[in-house]
């Protein structure tokens with residue numbers, strides 16, 4: 380108990396100085412602070428033709444053309460079967476196909492793979508990740524996340540906070556009801572095992588920014604384990620005082636059905652287990668099963684696999700290639 384109270388005291392001390400709002404970071408201030416630092420915005424996109432174009436348009440209009448804050452807008456086409464790549468390209472993004480980045484490596488799947496490939500294919504000193512399914516995006520999402528990074532050399536990683544409404548199939552918006560896996564799985568797990576991270580209001584949110592140097596020194600969990608894995612691994616790498624949080628207001632996005640979130644929850648639990656083992660905090664004769672038997676309507680039952688893999692820190696690949 381003592382450890383937990385000490386960790387929570389650390390969070391309370393951390394929270395004030397490391398939390399801000401997007402309004403605290405006006406673009407002209409950031410342009411002056413940016414200096415020679417280059418910025419890439421990377422959007423992982425699987426079948427996001429209906430939303431990716433508006434997001435790219437807003438970034439380019441407000442943060443490339445009007446104010447040169449962003450140097451690169453990269454969309455990672457994550458095995459889309461719709462017109463995601465076309466919409467992204469015609470609105471001015473550079474587009475790479477996930478499986479065509481580092482093609483000599485065996486391809487892996489999911490969002491974490493898309494983000495790792497986006498890191499590999501981008502060039503900015505600072506990388507901002509933004510989901511491509513957002514319906515509430517504004518340029519302040521990017522400028523807010525960049526604020527602490529462009530003004531404080533001690534900050535390595537910035538995570539978005541926001542209110543997350545849930546819009547049901549009936550079109551009714553329910554305030555604070557979004558982030559279902561966050562509330563039911565990620566937040567309890569983090570408070571149980573990594574209470575120093577308890578101050579992050581939206582640990583699974585898809586909008587965050589970090590220095591390339593830090594991102595290239597941590598592994599990327601594939602599928603939907605990536606956000607959980609990055610938080611835990613970056614805490615270990617850079618420490619809580621090098622992490623910050625910016626409130627971007629509210630976030631609406633395309634919601635997945637509950638069975639998809641069940642699989643996401645499984646992937647996040649697998650990720651948490653892997654970090655507990657890696658940090659020597661659990662000793663188990665066998666790893667947990669990674670199959671999940673899900674039950675649908677009309678007696679449907681589907682056995683799915685919620686295993687996750689992980690990509691090594693990019694820096695380790697470059698080192699290997701240099702040595703080779």
Ligand SMILES: O=c1ccn([C@@H]2O[C@H](COP(=O)(O)OP(=O)(O)O)[C@@H](O)[C@H]2O)c(=O)[nH]1
Nearest residue numbers: 423424425427457489490493510511512635
């Ligand atoms: O294999 C995948 C799965 C997801 N995504 C993208 O990652 C972001 C978040 O995924 P999703 O919206 O499915 O997750 P949710 O926000 O519903 O948790 C979106 O831009 C997806 O298009 C991706 O690039 N590859």
Ligand SMILES: O=C(O)[C@@H](COP(=O)(O)O)O[C@H]1O[C@H](CO)[C@@H](O)[C@H](O)[C@H]1O
Nearest residue numbers: 557558559560561583584585603606634
């Ligand atoms: O936060 C969550 O619980 C999930 C699901 O959100 P909703 O319940 O559909 O609002 O959404 C996030 O989780 C994924 C896994 O980390 C991230 O990849 C997504 O970007 C994020 O939207």
